Amino acid sequence: MPLFLNIETLANGPVELKGQLSPEELEMETLDELVEANEPLGYDLTAERAGDNILLRGSLRMRLQCECARCLRPFVHCVELPDWSCLLPLAGEEKIELINVSADLTPYLREDTFLAFPQHPLCEAGCGETPKRTGGDGKPLKIRKASSEPGEASVWSKLDNLNLE
Numbered sequence: 705m706p707l708f709l710n711i712e713t714l715a716n717g718p719v720e721l722k723g724q725l726s727p728e729e730l731e732m733e734t735l736d737e738l739v740e741a742n743e744p745l746g747y748d749l750t751a752e753r754a755g756d757n758i759l760l761r762g763s764l765r766m767r768l769q770c771e772c773a774r775c776l777r778p779f780v781h782c783v784e785l786p787d788w789s790c791l792l793p794l795a796g797e798e799k800i801e802l803i804n805v806s807a808d809l810t811p812y813l814r815e816d817t818f819l820a821f822p823q824h825p826l827c828e829a830g831c832g833e834t835p836k837r838t839g840g841d842g843k844p845l846k847i848r849k850a851s852s853e854p855g856e857a858s859v860w861s862k863l864d865n866l867n868l869e
């Protein structure tokens with residue numbers, strides 16, 4: 705169900721809105737092929753009247769299927785907006801569109817969630833960066849280096865063969 709709020713119900717006080725918007729309802733388009741938004745957007749909100757506005761407050765949450773921009777490993781990224789709020793004017797030039805007495809809140813949730821998408825998704829902070837270790841713990845670094853050099857790598861594969869025999 706798209707998220708419609710009957711604004712007349714706000715006359716009796718704040719209204720709790722809790723549920724999920726499916727990817728189809730969201731029509732979320734990702735501009736980045738590394739980010740796939742194919743899971744529902746969860747919301748847990750309170751709507752209340754604040755003068756000539758509707759004040760929405762609460763949390764938004766959405767899981768994204770991402771691919772790491774550096775190592776291409778798939779991973780899940782959670783977009784979480786725990787203290788989200790949005791003010792929707794009911795009067796003036798910026799006033800929101802109403803369908804009879806209901807406002808479709810979907811676009812507002814969609815926009816802010818979209819803005820929180822990762823721009824450069826990484827499976828972990830610093831993935832693919834050259835290790836900047838100096839001295840001391842140099843041994844693992846050496847082995848990793850060797851495997852990327854063809855000459856050295858053949859030495860290592862020879863050692864592997866020896867181990868297998």
Ligand SMILES: [Zn+2]
Nearest residue numbers: 772775827831
């Ligand atoms: Zn990665």
